[in-house]
Amino acid sequence: xxxxxxxxxxxxxxxxxxxxxxxxxxxxxxxxxxxxxxxxxxxxxxxxxxxxxxxxxxxxxxxxxxxxxxxxxxxxxxxxxxxxxxxxxxxxxxxxxxxxxxxxxxxxxxxxxxxxxxxxxxxxxxxxxxxxxxxxxxxxxxxxxxxxxxxxxxxxxxxxxxxxxxxxxxxxxxxxxxxxxxxxxxxxxxxxxxxxxxxxxxxxxxxxxxxxxxxxxxxxxxxxxxxxxxxxxxxxxxxxxxxxxxxxxxxxxxxxxxxxxxxxxxxxxxxxxxxxxxxxxxxxxxxxxxxxxxxxxxxxxxxxxxxxxxxxxxxxxxxxxxxxxxxxxxxxxxxxxxxxxxxxxxxxxxxxxxxxxxxxxxxxxxxxxxxxxxxxxxxxxxxxxxxxxxxxxxxxxxxxxxxxxxxxxxxxx
Amino acid sequence: xxxxxxxxxxxxxxxxxxxxxxxxxxxxxxxxxxxxxxxxxxxxxxxxxxxxxxxxxxxxxxxxxxxxxxxxxxxxxxxxxxxxxxxxxxxxxxxxxxxxxxxxxxxxxxxxxxxxxxxxxxxxxxxxxxxxxxxxxxxxxxxxxxxxxxxxxxxxxxxxxxxxxxxxxxxxxxxxxxxxxxxxxxxxxxxxxxxxxxxxxxxxxxxxxxxxxxxxxxxxxxxxxxxxxxxxxxxxxxxxxxxxxxxxxxxxxxxxxxxxxxxxxxxxxxxxxxxxxxxxxxxxxxxxxxxxxxxxxxxxxxxxxxxxxxxxxxxxxxxxxxxxxxxxxxxxxxxxxxxxxxxxxxxxxxxxxxxxxxxxxxxxxxxxxxxxxxxxxxxxxxxxxxxxxxxxxxxxxxxxxxxxxxxxxxxxx
Numbered sequence: 171x172x173x174x175x176x177x178x179x180x181x182x183x184x185x186x187x188x189x190x191x192x193x194x195x196x197x198x199x200x201x202x203x204x205x206x207x208x209x210x211x212x213x214x215x216x217x218x219x220x221x222x223x224x225x226x227x228x229x230x231x232x233x234x235x236x237x238x239x240x241x242x243x244x245x246x247x248x249x250x251x252x253x254x255x256x257x258x259x260x261x262x263x264x265x266x267x268x269x270x271x272x273x274x275x276x277x278x279x280x281x282x283x284x285x286x287x288x289x290x291x292x293x294x295x296x297x298x299x300x301x302x303x304x305x306x307x308x309x310x311x312x313x314x315x316x317x318x319x320x321x322x323x324x325x326x327x328x329x330x331x332x333x334x335x336x337x338x339x340x341x342x343x344x345x346x347x348x349x350x351x352x353x354x355x356x357x358x359x360x361x362x363x364x365x366x367x368x369x370x371x372x373x374x375x376x377x378x379x380x381x382x383x384x385x386x387x388x389x390x391x392x393x394x395x396x397x398x399x400x401x402x403x404x405x406x407x408x409x410x411x412x413x414x415x416x417x418x419x420x421x422x423x424x425x426x427x428x429x430x431x432x433x434x435x436x437x438x439x440x441x442x443x444x445x446x447x448x449x450x451x452x453x454x455x456x457x458x459x460x461x462x463x464x465x466x467x468x469x470x471x472x473x474x475x476x477x478x479x480x481x482x483x484x485x486x487x488x489x490x491x492x493x494x495x496x497x498x499x500x501x502x503x504x505x506x507x508x509x510x511x512x513x514x515x516x517x518x519x520x521x522x523x524x525x526x527x528x529x530x531x532x533x534x535x536x537x538x539x540x541x542x543x544x545x546x547x548x549x550x551x552x553x554x555x556x557x558x559x560x561x562x563x564x565x566x567x568x569x570x571x572x573x574x575x576x577x578x579x580x581x582x583x
Numbered sequence: 584x585x586x587x588x589x590x591x592x593x594x595x596x597x598x599x600x601x602x603x604x605x606x607x608x609x610x611x612x613x614x615x616x617x618x619x620x621x622x623x624x625x626x627x628x629x630x631x632x633x634x635x636x637x638x639x640x641x642x643x644x645x646x647x648x649x650x651x652x653x654x655x656x657x658x659x660x661x662x663x664x665x666x667x668x669x670x671x672x673x674x675x676x677x678x679x680x681x682x683x684x685x686x687x688x689x690x691x692x693x694x695x696x697x698x699x700x701x702x703x704x705x706x707x708x709x710x711x712x713x714x715x716x717x718x719x720x721x722x723x724x725x726x727x728x729x730x731x732x733x734x735x736x737x738x739x740x741x742x743x744x745x746x747x748x749x750x751x752x753x754x755x756x757x758x759x760x761x762x763x764x765x766x767x768x769x770x771x772x773x774x775x776x777x778x779x780x781x782x783x784x785x786x787x788x789x790x791x792x793x794x795x796x797x798x799x800x801x802x803x804x805x806x807x808x809x810x811x812x813x814x815x816x817x818x819x820x821x822x823x824x825x826x827x828x829x830x831x832x833x834x835x836x837x838x839x840x841x842x843x844x845x846x847x848x849x850x851x852x853x854x855x856x857x858x859x860x861x862x863x864x865x866x867x868x869x870x871x872x873x874x875x876x877x878x879x880x881x882x883x884x885x886x887x888x889x890x891x892x893x894x895x896x897x898x899x900x901x902x903x904x905x906x907x908x909x910x911x912x913x914x915x916x917x918x919x920x921x922x923x924x925x926x927x928x929x930x931x932x933x934x935x936x937x938x939x940x941x942x943x944x945x946x947x948x949x950x951x952x953x954x955x956x957x958x959x960x961x962x963x964x965x966x967x968x969x970x971x972x973x974x975x976x977x978x979x980x981x982x983x984x985x986x987x988x989x990x991x992x993x994x995x996x
Contacts, residue, residue, distance in 0.1 A: 291704065291744055296826060317824055322769050323760055327826040328741035331704055332917040344914040345794065347736055347863065356735050358863045358913075381758065405914065411730055413709060413740040414827025420916035450760065450771045500771075501757040501818065503833035504745040 172437045174565035176263040181213030188568025191261050195428035198237050199281040206237035206284045214278050221274040239287045243375035243392045244507045254433055283427035285336045290508035292329040297489040301517040304529040321447045324489035324497045327414045334423045337572045343579040344421040346405035360579035361402035364548045367515040368467050368525030370484050371397035371425055372491035374509035385456050387495035396426035396556045396572035397512050403528055426572035434567050438462045438560040440485045459490035465558040472551030477540035480525055482518040550578045585850045587978035589676040594626030601981025604674055608841035611650050612694040619650035619697045627691050634687040652700045656788035656805045657920045667846055696840035698749045703921035705742040710902040714930040717942040734860045737902035737910045740827045747836045750985045756992040757834040759818035773992035774815035777961045780928040781880050781938035783897055784810035785904035787922035798869050800908035809839035809969045809985035810925050816941055839985035847980050851875045851973040853898045872903035878971040885964030890953035895929050895936040963991045
């Protein structure tokens with residue numbers, strides 16, 4: 171575990187700050203009237219990287235002007251390392267460049283944050299042992315909880331990239347086909363079982379045209395974001411057989427605005443849990459490829475106090491993102507810069523570690539206590555907030571917040 | 584049914600030609616050393632539309648230079664209609680502009696064809712009654728063949744856009760996890776049950792951010808291509824539960840190079856079959872939205888004669904593309920220009936009408952006769968060709984060919 175790297179920006183040295191110099195997450199921001207541009211978070215500031223580029227302080231050719239990180243990702247790992255090294259040097263305590271850099275700092279409170287990258291395609295996995303066990307038990311009973319392939323395949327399905335939105339975007343409760351177990355035919359109406367899924371999203375930073383080893387897949391991942399895969403459980407229950415979730419998960423998927431790089435997470439690498447059955451060779455990891463990242467979900471009814479309804483950790487995953495990416499490419503599937511891989515809902519062993527309301531309320535049967543009330547599924551006006559950070563010695567590498575408020579289904583309002 | 588519109592290009596007036604003036608399908612082509620550009624097929628020629636644009640004969644601002652039709656699609660229905668009208672006038676028998684247009688014609692034999700558009704996202708459906716019945720019977724028995732939701736929902740799942748390739752691209756037999764019913768654990772190896780799926784692909788030409796009616800969805804579809812959704816049945820059987828097909832269909836999906844527009848298919852509109860149960864309102868069609876399109880699949884072992892193994896018709900679909908698009912948008916899922924919707928395998932009532940080898944060989948149990956041999960699934964070197972056309976009075980509106988040769992799985996070769 172490395173120590174805090176002190177910055178001349180005082181707020182970055184606060185042990186409770188998500189964005190110390192060790193982190194340097196990448197995002198896209200705009201100030202009043204300006205076009206979206208690339209930046210990095212440092213303490214309570216954003217460093218305007220396109221401003222540095224224009225001033226000749228960073229040697230890029232307008233890749234930082236694009237309002238998305240895809241172009242930088244496409245330049246490859248050497249560029250990723252060079253940019254991080256140069257930013258570290260500029261911002262470290264005692265840096266000679268301080269006076270030149272200061273004019274390019276913007277208070278975070280004054281900016282709007284945008285999607286940090288263009289999502290090429292979105293894939294979602296189903297890779298936390300406890301989540302699969304919980305959901306399987308509810309749907310198929312405890313004895314048949316885990317599908318026969320689950321311990322062999324990092325099960326995934328293709329999601330919908332067009333519905334990925336940045337933190338803060340309101341989410342409209344979806345309509346869809348609904349059919350209760352006792353109803354003869356489906357009806358069309360607003361989802362009554364709208365839910366969250368607490369996930370981490372891995373961002374593919376390099377393209378590939380052939381099957382990747384797990385080690386190659388690790389190298390191709392640029393960084394991670396928090397990801398809330400909003401899910402309409404009642405739409406899902408009726409539509410998902412035999413070809414999987416479709417409209418149940420197409421309304422929105424919210425991601426946090428800061429890409430925390432694999433480089434920043436390097437000190438926090440941990441092994442996947444012990445294998446219950448041996449994996450096929452193409453999925454074996456040459457080293458630890460999960461990260462020790464504390465995660466939580468807060469729920470606040472509109473205008474009311476928040477209750478933290480879930481606390482868990484990314485190390486609970488049975489499969490790592492590099493394993494998922496290696497599997498994803500195993501058929502020869504081409505992968506592209508900007509592909510987003512959702513980890514799958516991250517649940518731990520205890521009730522309070524469950525990453526969805528479906529699990530927390532056990533299918534709606536055991537309401538969850540929140541300040542001043544209870545919840546089974548999301549109610550209109552509820553604000554859901556995901557948070558996450560890795561804990562270093564005297565510092566943390568944080569993701570910021572991934573927030574979404576659920577609005578009524580009423581059309582046109 | 585309209586009659587042939589005669590062109591001054593004689594080959595376009597041949598009743599057996601796929602590309603009469605009534606058709607005017609849109610593609611992207613290049614000649615030796617040149618960049619890909621937009622064109623239309625007419626008889627045995629391609630009209631260079633970027634050339635017309637440069638010469639001031641078509642009023643566009645380099646949208647025809649892009650090497651993809653996305654920009655034209657994004658301009659909207661009035662532009663689609665204007666371009667078709669202007670091209671008709673230029674190419675009709677007796678057109679004044681003949682002398683000016685002639686220099687911009689290129690023999691089709693001299694060009695390379697490319698992907699006609701950039702695929703934003705790819706969705707595949709499961710919407711032919713006979714296909715669902717056949718596959719369901721093999722997997723679950725005749726009594727449980729049709730899933731309970733099938734007659735209510737145009738069932739779809741998200742596919743992989745990065746793997747969509749243009750006709751002529753070789754397809755490498757995929758590796759994947761395979762587990763026979765009598766094997767205790769899976770192994771990793773080349774698919775032994777590699778298959779085709781005969782489909783039509785609908786191309787979304789206008790974006791949307793909210794649920795669409797079926798009528799609005801019809802208006803947003805720019806055109807259609809032939810689509811072969813290559814499928815590894817053994818990978819699929821082991822991976823697909825509970826979240827649907829993933830790597831089984833991620834190796835490649837081949838489309839034909841010419842987008843046949845909805846405008847060209849207008850005379851061939853037919854109703855969907857009678858509903859077996861009433862549909863929910865949001866799926867009801869205000870008019871006929873399928874097309875009478877004859878389809879066939881040819882299989883030729885490497886260097887040998889082709890056998891037509893399937894003949895069917897697009898009117899066999901239980902759900903039309905506008906119904907599928909309306910359903911796709913029902914949750915609020917944003918749709919984008921360039922989204923590709925696969926119809927699902929198109930099978931008819933008789934054995935010879937089945938659109939996949941899985942069905943034709945009944946899961947491998949009843950080999951299909953071909954010239955000089957038999958087939959259950961695809962063998963290395965086999966060339967699979969999809970063809971389709973709507974039959975007018977003395978002319979046809981054809982799709983050209985959608986071809987792919989399957990190569991051995993050997994890596995690096």
